Amino acid sequence: MKIATWNVNSLKVRLPQLLDWLAQAKPDVMCLQETKLEDARFPVAEIEAAGYRAVFAGQKTYNGVAILAAASLEAVSSGFPQEHKRLLAATVDGLRVVCVYCPNGQAVGSEKYAYKLAWFAQLRDWLRDELARHPRLAVLGDFNVAPEDRDVHDPAAWEGQIHVSPPERAAFRALLDLGLADAFRLFPQPEKSFSWWDYRRMGFRRNAGLRIDEILLSDPLARACTACAIDKAPRKLERPSDHTPVVAELNVAGTGSA
C-alpha cells in the first residue's frame, strides 16, 4: 500500500500536475494541503476520472485539505473544533489516515506563533484519543516544522527561526512521543533531503530547503513500512508548488493498486 502527501499550494493551479502524478505514482492514498478551494469548487469529476474518491474540507484563498483514495473513505472526521480547514481524517482499507496542514506561525513570538503552538497541543491531545481508537494510524501532511538540524539546509542561518525554534520542535516531538515514527527517518536517506524550497533566490536550484512535510506512523504501521522517500520531480516542473510529495510504502493488505 502506497500513501503520499503533497502541499499543492492551490489545487486549481496544480490540478494538471496532480493528475499526472497520480497516474505515474499510483498511490492508494493521497493527502493534499493548501487546496485553497471552497468545497463547491473542488474538482470532483477530474479526481473521479483519475480513479479516486475524495473527501475534502476547503475555504477560499487559504488552507484547505483533502484525502484521495482508490478505495472507499469511511468515518470521515474534521478532528477538533477549529476556525481553519486544516485537518481531515478518514479510514481507508482499515488504515486510519489523518491529513494535516499545521499553521505556519509566521515569526517566533508573533500571535500566529502562539496560535501554531496551541494548535499543535490540540492536535496532540486529539491524536492521543484517535490513536487509542485506531492502532493502525498514519498522519500525513505539512507540519511546518523541520524536526532536526539535518532537515535544514543552513542550520546556523535558521537557528531560532520559525519552523526550527525549540518550542516548535518540542511540539513536533510531542506527537512522536504519542507512539508515532517519522517514516522518513526509518531508512537511510540522502544528505540534505528537503520537501520545501523557497520560490525566491532560486531556492530549489541551490537546494536551499527544509524538510517540513512528514509522514508519521503508529507502531504497527512503522513495522510494516518498507520505504519512505521524497519525490523531487514535481518541483522541477513549470509553475511548481513550493512543496513536493512525500511517499511511504506499507506492506499491509490493501484493495488498491501497487
Place this chain on the structure above:
DNA sequence: ATGGCTACGATCCGTAGA
C-alpha cells in the same frame, strides 16, 4: 539594504506563505 517568488483577491497593491 532584509528583499528576492507565487497565489489570491483586491485592483496594479496588500496579505500570506515558509
